[in-house]
Amino acid sequence: MSNLPKNQKGIPNIAVDLLVSEIFRKNGVNLNNAKSKLSDEQKTAIKELVEELSSQVDSFMNSNNEKR
Template sequence: MSEHPKKPNPIPNSLVDLFVTDILQKNGISKKDIKDKITDDKKQAIKELVEDLSKQVESFVNSNSNKGSQK
């Protein structure tokens, strides 16, 4: 066996798309509205936010994996 713990599978993009689409529909927002009204600055801010959250999640998962392997 490998000494490295198995990394959990990342959340599939299709699942993320489903959740986002569902939330937007519940709030009466269509994809066309988003494409027409969002500015380039907001797009960049959202991309940076997603990257930051991804890093935080990866760090959290890795720290929990390390704690579990020490027991």
């Protein structure tokens, strides 16, 4: 029941980026400190997790858009 275009992108990435930066700044998060807490193993695991979730979201969006 939607007239939104296919592959609708939601919120512009730059807006989300600003929001996250602002939340980190507001709460006094030191990004360099945060980066140093991550081991290489954790980085790899998180990267894989994000890729997996992105592909699941893509399939969900495609199944929502199909046959429109």
